[in-house]
Amino acid sequence: MRLWHEELIPNLPRPQLLGQHRECCALRGLGWEKKHATVDYVFTHSPYKLYQYHLLVIEEMQRRGYKNDPLWEDPTYRGKACPPYDLADMKVERLTKPIYPKHDTAYLEECKNNLFEKGIRLSYE
Template sequence: MRLWHDHLLPKLPRPQLLGQHRECCALRGDGWRKKHKTVNYVFSYSPYRLYLYHMKVMNEMKRRGYKNDPLWENPLYRGKTCPPYKNEQLIRTCNNEGEPVYPEHNQEYLQECIKNLEEKGINL
């Protein structure tokens, strides 16, 4: 489980992009606060940041002509098995436009993601 660096989303091959959508859905739902070393940092922030990241993924999917369930475009939605957030539970935090949603998605993390993809035989 990994959230790819935001800047890689437009370059990801189809399987990785669609996999990223599934990861976001899982994290927003029953996976919220379930420990996994590569994504633990997301739990240090409001779930709204994960929603913002997920929207970047879904916008890239739309740009490529893929469809997603529009229910995921609601920041309060958590999937079919989780109750939705109440407005007051979701503290909104924003980043500057064009910057990664998570501060951890820095240049070092970008290089780590590129190396990980190269190890999978994917050269961007």
């Protein structure tokens, strides 16, 4: 489980991009607040931040011609197995860059190294 640094999203190979979409879906659904060392920082923020991040992934998927279930474009949607968020209860946080403070330059390098170790060379490198 990992949320790639948002600057990498446009350059992720297809498997990683689609995997990122599945990861976001899982975290927004039954995976919300389930402990995992790599993504625990997500749970220190409103679920709205995860929605904002997920939209970046969805937009890149659409740019490449992939189809997504449009239900995921609703900030309250959590999948078929979870009741939706009540938007009145969800803290709607303004969009920041990066979306998550953890996604700093050190995290960017960590993500690049992780991809490199998997044998993945990004197109802009």
